[in-house]
Amino acid sequence: YGGQKTRLLFQQLAAQVPVAHVYSSDYEQMNSLMSAELQKFALGKETAAQALSNAASSIRSRTGRH
Numbered sequence: 001y002g003g004q005k006t007r008l009l010f011q012q013l014a015a016q017v018p019v020a021h022v023y024s025s026d027y028e029q030m031n032s033l034m035s036a037e038l039q040k041f042a043l044g045k046e047t048a049a050q051a052l053s054n055a056a057s058s059i060r061s062r063t064g065r066h
Contacts, residue, residue, distance in 0.1 A: 033058045
């Protein structure tokens with residue numbers, strides 16, 4: 001590697017990635033709600049912005065997460 005330490009760039013970049021807590025007790029429900037909206041987007045029934053907005057609203061109302 002021309003004297004470079006292997007994986008040093010990965011290590012430096014990985015330290016900058018924010019922690020995302022996606023796997024909560026509500027994950028299954030959130031995944032289901034998001035999947036339904038993704039299908040509407042894929043079928044051309046909603047724009048990406050509409051699908052994300054609808055999913056976010058549904059998730060907030062059903063889980064109480066804001």
